[in-house]
Amino acid sequence: MNDGWIALHRKIFNSKDFNNQLEVAVFIYLVAMASYQATKVIYRKKVIFLKRGEVSIAYRDLAKKFGISFDRVRTIIKNLIASGNINQTLHKRLSVFSIVKYSKYQDLFTNTNQTIPHRTTTITTNTTSIDKNMLSLSSMTGLPKKITLPKLQDLKTKIIEKPKELNEFEIMKEKLDAEDYEKWVLHKLNS
Structure with a gap:
């Protein structure tokens, strides 16, 4: 699940579903790592079949990823479950988290569609805006530029810790x- 992209709305950072920005970061990480289609993965030497919007990850691995304690991760997961953002099931003694509204978050509205492997990109234009602000699919040529994403620990340091x-x-x-x-x-x- 390390390739591709996810759709993310800016208002997620102000959502009342989350108690703090660390919970937002963990939730975004789970959404980003979730399977975008039904797939078979091997995690901790176990074969797991994941449905769309599911991810399997151990609390300890999440704790290590974010540089926080196991208990802190457990509390964050409890809060995400209580707020209705994720569900948790056990599969072969591993936690499988399903993003409750994964399709709502990742399926974009359709006005103009361009097929990209495993995703549909939608570009909605405002017809009352000036022509220079209009974006057409025919003007998009070549491959997208490669971007480098910061590491989770760096984000945690910049967002949460001064x-x-x-x-x-x-x-x-x-x-x-x-x-x-x-x-x-x-x-x-x-x-």
Whole structure:
């Protein structure tokens, strides 16, 4: 499930279904990793058949992915289940999470369709807008540009935790090797 894309509305970050931004991040991760069609996967040496909108992942793996405790993940999953965003079932002693409104989130309205492998892209235009704002499928040529997504830990740091500012010693420790750093510290202490 590491290829392709998901549709994501900006209002998800202000939804009352979530208690905090970490819950939003975990939910978005589950949506992104969910199967977009029925498929067979091997997870932790077990074969699992997933339906559309399902993902199998262990609490421990989620905890490791987000850099949080097992208990914190369990609480987040309980909240996501209680708010009706996901359901959980056990399959061969593994948790299978199903995104309750997966089709609502991932099936786009159809006005103009362009087929992309495993997805349908819909472009809706506002007919009252100026022509330069109109987007036609015929103007899209070539392959889409490759983008690099930040790692989940980086997102967690940027969104949830305020990055701490490094002092002069920490900055130099990152820039210099151990021997040069030691010399620099001695020089700083002697001056």
